[in-house]
Amino acid sequence: MLEALQLKRLKQVVQRVYHTVGFYRRVFDEASVTPDDIKTLDDLKRFPFTSKQDLRDNYPFGMFAVPMSSVVRLHASSGTTGRSTVVGYTKRDIDTWSELMARCFVAAGLTKNDIIHNAYGYGLFTGGLGAHYGAEKLGASVIPMSGGNTKRQIMILQDFGPTAICCTPSYALNLAEQGKAMGVDMRSLKLRVGIFGAEPWSEKMRQEIENVLGIKALNIFGLSEIMGPGVAMECLEGRHGMHIFEDHFLVETINPETGEVLPPGEEGELVFTTITKEAFPLVRYRTRDLSRLITEPCRCGRTLHRMDRVMGRSDDMLIIRGVNVFPSQIEAILLAIKGVEPHYQLIVDRAGTLDTLEIQVEVGEQVFANADEVKVLQNMERQIAKDIKDYLGVSAKVKLVEPKTLQRFEGKASRVQDKRRI
Ligand code: AMP
Ligand code: ZN
Numbered sequence: 001m002l003e004a005l006q007l008k009r010l011k012q013v014v015q016r017v018y019h020t021v022g023f024y025r026r027v028f029d030e031a032s033v034t035p036d037d038i039k040t041l042d043d044l045k046r047f048p049f050t051s052k053q054d055l056r057d058n059y060p061f062g063m064f065a066v067p068m069s070s071v072v073r074l075h076a077s078s079g080t081t082g083r084s085t086v087v088g089y090t091k092r093d094i095d096t097w098s099e100l101m102a103r104c105f106v107a108a109g110l111t112k113n114d115i116i117h118n119a120y121g122y123g124l125f126t127g128g129l130g131a132h133y134g135a136e137k138l139g140a141s142v143i144p145m146s147g148g149n150t151k152r153q154i155m156i157l158q159d160f161g162p163t164a165i166c167c168t169p170s171y172a173l174n175l176a177e178q179g180k181a182m183g184v185d186m187r188s189l190k191l192r193v194g195i196f197g198a199e200p201w202s203e204k205m206r207q208e209i210e211n212v213l214g215i216k217a218l219n220i221f222g223l224s225e226i227m228g229p230g231v232a233m234e235c236l237e238g239r240h241g242m243h244i245f246e247d248h249f250l251v252e253t254i255n256p257e258t259g260e261v262l263p264p265g266e267e268g269e270l271v272f273t274t275i276t277k278e279a280f281p282l283v284r285y286r287t288r289d290l291s292r293l294i295t296e297p298c299r300c301g302r303t304l305h306r307m308d309r310v311m312g313r314s315d316d317m318l319i320i321r322g323v324n325v326f327p328s329q330i331e332a333i334l335l336a337i338k339g340v341e342p343h344y345q346l347i348v349d350r351a352g353t354l355d356t357l358e359i360q361v362e363v364g365e366q367v368f369a370n371a372d373e374v375k376v377l378q379n380m381e382r383q384i385a386k387d388i389k390d391y392l393g394v395s396a397k398v399k400l401v402e403p404k405t406l407q408r409f410e411g412k413a414s415r416v417q418d419k420r421r422i
Helices: 002-020 022-030 041-046 052-057 091-107 126-138 150-160 169-181 203-213 327-335 365-369 373-392
Strands: 071-076 086-090 115-118 141-143 164-167 193-197 216-223 228-233 242-244 249-254 268-274 285-291 318-320 323-325 340-351 354-363 397-401 416-418
Touching: 002 022, 002 041, 002 268, 041 249, 071 091, 071 126, 086 091, 091 126, 091 228, 115 126, 115 150, 126 141, 126 228, 150 169, 164 169, 169 193, 169 203, 169 354, 193 203, 203 216, 216 242, 318 340, 323 327, 327 340, 327 354, 327 373, 354 373, 365 373, 373 397
Parallel strands: 115 141, 115 164, 164 193, 193 216, 340 416, 354 397
Antiparallel strands: 071 086, 216 228, 228 242, 249 268, 268 285, 318 323, 340 354
């Protein structure tokens, strides 16, 4: 049954992108495949992958499969330089997304009688509005908190008595910590369940969140390119692996080096094909997220396959306080500043529950030779930190160092030290 539906939808989407998206016509032609080659689900393997670079090359709207008059919403994945990824939705896409997010809430045991505190960021990021529409679709009462303003959040948690919370797992810990500092017994709040995602986390973190907040913590997965939050969601009964909404997304795992499709159970890079999206359909999109598929039945009775926690990435993307950051974006900002040398180190750590980013960068001899050295250095540090914040949306501590003091590399440069133990 499901397979028949998937095949029907796959055929339709492949036809549609071939006839409406120039990029797909070109790459299908180059790979000598036509939409008619899809006879079974397995035939998808013969089609080329789509990468984030392809999306950047077609920035901002070049991959859309409908005219702009049919697009009712735009979002963009975080990071404003390096050509972030822009995604679009038709009215029906928004309905589907709301429906799938509502399914996620149902999987978390929520109903219209629940109050949902939504602390995912509202804005270009898909988290806030995605969860919001899903909560409304369910009929629950949604509190559109967005991120930040932690003290106020704690007050609302106490006064409005939400039964569920949505945010990043690190922000959940942050809330717990601040609440405790304010003398609030966080375990005695009405919260029952939390829906956490948008960044990697571990079973250890799950236990910690469950302990400090006295709730059940569930994992939700998604990415803007494929839809936003709600591509896959854990269920309350299983609490192991996230059910993928396979009636809307086909999933494969591949070897990131060779592109070869791996059997279920083996760890590899997740590749998604959207089979119902109208505005921005993607065929075989390489997510760079590493995980594995779980095909064993789940205790909850859902027959949708599951994906394991994201175990890492096959590229160098970092997620810092929920913001996606590529080292190349930081490099581009650094190198645009006069006096900065192309030698830098990024040190990512976690202070308490908050991610921190330190950028160490070398400056040229002439900067140090300057009479007002200290002032000049401070100004430069401030300028760099401001540019990073303005362009990428993350706060960074910038430390300028003397020429030739940072490590040099003989092979591939390794400029990132990620010291977070999550
Ligand atoms: P964005 O498009 O900005 O929402 O970022 C999507 C990326 O966030 C994904 O490709 C993953 O790398 C990461 N992500 C989202 N949800 C999770 C999750 N539950 N666990 C780990 N990483 C996640
Ligand atoms: Zn389940």
